[in-house]
Amino acid sequence: MAFPLTFNQRIQIKSQKNRLQNVCFGLPMQKRICFGAVMKIAVARFWYEANSFSPFTVGMAEFRAREWLRGDAVGSAFRGTATEIGGALEWADARPEVELVFSRCASAPPGGPVKQELLDEIVAEIAGDPLFHDVDGIYLSLHGASLGTESLASEEEIVCRLRACYPETPIVASFDMHACPTQRMVAALNGAAVYRTYPHIDMAETAVIALELLAQNITGEIRSSVLMQRINKILPSFGMRTAPGAPMTEVVHIANEQVSAFDGVFAVCPFASFAYADTPAANAGVLVTYAERSAAERAAAAVCRKMVSLRKKFTPKLRAASEVLQSRPWDGGKRIAILEPSDNPLSGGGGDTPGLFKAALDMGVPEGSVFAFFNDSALVARAAESGLNSQLDVALGGQLDRRFGAPVAISVYVEKLTMGRFVNAGPMEAGRPTELGPTVLLRSGPLRIIVTSAAQSPNDINYFTLHGINLEHVPVLLAKAKNHFMAALGPIFDRVIQVDTLGPAMANTYALPFQHVPVERFDLS
Template identity: 30%
Template sequence: MRIALGSIFQESNTFVPFRTGMQGFLDHYVLRGDALLTGFGAARVEIPGMLAVLRAAGATPLPLLAAYAGAGGPVERAVFEELLGDMLARLKAALPVDGVLLALHGAMALEDEEDPESEIIERVRALVPPGTPIGVSFDLHAHVTPRLLQPDVFVVGYRQYPHIDLYETGERTARLLLDTLAGRRRPVMALAKRPMIISPVNGRTADGPLAEVAAAARAMEDAGPVLHASLFPVQPWLDFEDLGFAALVCADGDRAAAEAAAERLAAMAWDRRERLLPDLIPVEEAIRIGLSEPGLTVVSDSGDAPSGGAGGDNVAVLRALIAAGADRAERLSYLTLVDPPAARAAAAAGPGATVLLSLGHHFSRNDGSPMMVSGRVQALTDGDYVMRDAGAEGTRAHMGLSAVIALGAIRIAIRSVPGLEWDTGIYRSVGLDPRDAALVFVKSPSHFRASYAPLAQRILVADTPGPTCTNMRKVPFRRVRRPVHPLDPI
């Protein structure tokens, strides 16, 4: 069997003032052709999971292109065309193929397109003969539309949030493709949606109200004929008309069963909509607790999460720490900040030097103003490390030139490139051990729990400002179809 593999992976946020260009992909990776077979190293993400299944079955993988840009503003159309054009050209050259596997996010947006993943699938389908199965893996926060339900296409979403099953999702997708080619399965899809926007803070699948819905999905898969039941609480920072919760079910030849299962899961989520509202506290209260209570307090700076498309450069937390006297405290406080010019200035001064820096809002200039700080350069690194915690374990992370600045008892881990703050490596790689601090801020709404929960005495989520604000009632939606929960009383 000859199976083509490709991936164009980015999560968009329509509330940020910047776009994602080619550099956004190059800052992470663009793997072309055979580089896709080895370029992931030991990373436990979707493409390696797919490859493992294909190799075990004796199938021939035909690598196309894998490009990843993390999260950010909508992707420039010209960049999308360049990447997709390359992938399609390689697919055309590889024909004939028996099947296609695509690892996509599901919440990418372009300057002129709200559903580019469906466009990718359509353009792939146009090159292969009708009847060629196409298996697609999606992030749990995908924005799923009816356009996705295309002939010969099935979709498998992550089961877990925090996202600790990326590799396993790749495996599940590849296995179903092989079963389809062997005639053992006949996947059919059904979609059900509800007008609700779920904050990622309380959208976890291992605990909380959504966990009950996830458990029902797993029970459906165990009972059959449901093959995969995927929940999509959606990336909430997309100002799209059709934004909302989706349940997408793949059944074995039984569309009515798929439709009934999708409707049941969507209804279960809807019934829990009030319980899904997040528990947030003011950042000032989080700081007070962290500095006064024993043990480590880990706090989500939820409004400025690069994993949701923010620039990671908002200084609201730093201002609050200084106002609270954290720089004069007896115990340490850690926070991160993305600021390429500040990292360069620290590097130019060198370790041990005292520097005056303008910090913050390098990317989000319309969302606040920088602040001047004087601190000591404590460490410098190239920003490269390997993720070790649950999630994208084994993935090589690239933060660009990075520096640690000490302001009394405050440690600011400054980096040049926005990226996931899922892993404790964002601190450990620059010489900061979270266990040495009283207070650690992480720019992540929920995924960080998988890494920090074993270390923390308590975990808090601060209601901080920014383009990933987790209080949905504060997000400035203009285009989303109303009424929608929790913006409206329904």
Template identity: 40%
Template sequence: MPKIAVARLWFEGNSFTPSPTGRAKFESREWATGKQALSLYAGTATEIGAVGAFLATRPGWDATVLRCASAQPGGPMADEVLAGWLAEVLPPLRTGGFDGVYLSLHGACVAASDPAPDLTIARAVREAVGRKVPVVASFDFHGNMAPEMAELLDGASVYRTYPHVDMDRAASRALDMLERRVGGGAPLHGAIRKQPMVLHSFHMRSAGGPMAEVWAMAAELEEGAVCEAAPFGGFAWSDSPYAGPSGMAWASDAGAAKAAADRIAEAIAARRSRFDVTLPGPEEALRQALAGPAGLVALLDPADNPFSGGIADTPDMLRVLVEQPPPVPVVFAFLHDPDGVQAALAAGEGAVVERALGAQVTGLFGPPVPFRGVVERLTGGRYVNEGPMERGSPVDLGPTCVLRWEPAGGGVLRVIVTSRKEAAVDPAFFALHGIDLGATRLLADKGKNHFRAAFAERCSMIVECDCPGPASLDLAALPFRHVPEGWRIPGG
């Protein structure tokens, strides 16, 4: 009976976000082991959901599910989180008895004192189990990949969609590689080829554009000896010595793996200029949105997108909506302000509250916005994602509220405020708050590409704007310390 170990530490770190990510933020999202982890994600489109599905069709396999942890992207992970995770996971691996190991990692994790924790984990796991035990991993497409990963692992896979709606499929491919090795199959050879640049992720969607072309080309390479070939876009706001895009391939022949990884990396470099982006300011973006076609129009603030490590606290887009109130139904999603929620709870539904909104975490991105509105709705903050992204996964926002303001010129502005920071990219988020998107003209959301997974077809138009925030557009203005000297950084 094959016996495998499963462990997960999935976190995308924004080195320029002022709020560190401590253990509490992991515990509020995912901090589980054993049957609890498998039960929590059973039937979901996630990596651990894929593990459960894999085991269900292989009754002869036994899996020990070690610590599984994830947090929303945010500021650098606290050192004690990484140290604690390793202290839990490594001792069981050292005891031996496992025929293989599957790791669910991100690839763009950063910690307070470690700019490349994913590599630290791979090295530590390899040392713990030795060279004879196969170790495979799955990664997020935005991983900043160290070439050494291809030497430490026996196989790896990466998401092939952006928005990421194939987390489970990536895990399944990695588990298939593990099954092949555990069953006595020939070793696979891996290769990772970097490009000396940092790229914006705006034009990396899999539905079209330059990265979609690279994905299509990589898929054609998967024949003969090559079983996995895919690009990594990198994550621009993780200050890492391995920052930037890369090509990865796995094959039964080392030369074939290297050739495929090289071709993918070269295809990205050939399209470099097409990844650059300029965006209008919030005033112009609002004008464009209101002039858009009939139906629901989205106005996105990517600089404070939680999935890019944003804090859901920057005030610029809300300030424009308050100072230039549109004469239409508007929903603003969202602000992460636990104290604001508590004030609404104390006042109760139907009460009028006055509060400064935004800039509660930091004033670096502008001053708070004075706001006076009615507490329209209070919730417990729990829902289940409809998907397609992370379909079936439970979400806990903590207590939340909806504040409603009806300006004199007509229209209505509803502001959603939450106790915990989880991106507003799923229809269930809005259903929880009683929002009728069919009756909403403008949806102002702190989001970017992942928003499109569920809303590209629901919206008649999507407009992105350039606001100050932790994931700002001008990368060259950021104080990088670990990105190699000479790397091409947009804005410079």
């Protein structure tokens, strides 16, 4: 049975339908390999990003609402989705010689640290799963920036415990661009792949890279290790979109060049780290999968030099929310999206800070504008009890945490109630179900306000369709979002502006009480 390897030196995506057939970076083209028997690969997943300054910790309810699966249920949930597991399933479907078996697959929306008892349960279940006893290789889908209420390196614990149990079994992992990998974890891997796009629309492709590396290690075509080199800096994500001319795009380009420049180097994957994870491992750098150590060191050094040379371009330059709103950027009929990244749930925000909302009330916005969103399950329940078209006096924001501002008192009308369920249209995580919990759409003067029962970034068109909102007719959208917003919703607006407010993911990291990250890592001067 022929084993087709699909990598050259860059990504080519011709259409959403055939994206996986056209992933072309990361691994040099090798000769086709023939297998005489089934290749059995075990898959486990722990995908969580923790903001140390989030107003809440995360428990089982958040994981069950998003992803708490194992066995055959994993394939049923993920087939056809633009996710790592979706990519793994499509990769295996094209190869009759490959069998995937699934251990625990768990993820939750970003937030605060995971409750330690639950984190210990997840680590123990994956690391001690007898499923791994009779497999040829292990693929781990890891975000790379999880934290517990006590532990600071749970992914390291998973990988190292598996390596101790299975010293000869190839283990490969995929990571988010904002991972915080440790040297001990990296030393236990045979290969690593990292998202190359931000917004992260290449999750499925990243899994394919990891699985191709794993397959080559299983068959003995290569026997690889992973090298990590870091720059003692954390690159803020505000300006990290991989758009043409952007600094991260240049870094990814240099990384891709190293694969063709050096024999014995199979994948070169830069990562920026996560600026709100208070862990010693928060530190940008590069992961190189290699067979030739000296070549890997040279490749890593080239990428790190590029990161250091471009560091100043990653410095966020955001204007205050009140200043932006006072300038009335919508004048002349322009349709504007104003983003509040300091409370972006995909950076660990809680959907609770009042800064942008208060500025909008103080400065005024055009009729038909929308604010998305506040996370307040108690208010949703109160609105549901009051009923459609009822009037309520409410306090918005500052319900979970008043460090970043006091609640804003306002009178509203209840316009729409929903159960908060939709399927992502994509491109990011296309086909994946999303649970907001029960929601309410409120109206106050010219502004409609979405209130949810869970903190989920408003990055998908169906988030708004659920609430009867056609974004084509919205003059100003105020959203607790960041760069991922651009994948689906950026093209809808004439201009997208990120503004600065107080919050757990604010631009001024110096104002946050870090304990484990040296302050010099935030100095990009």
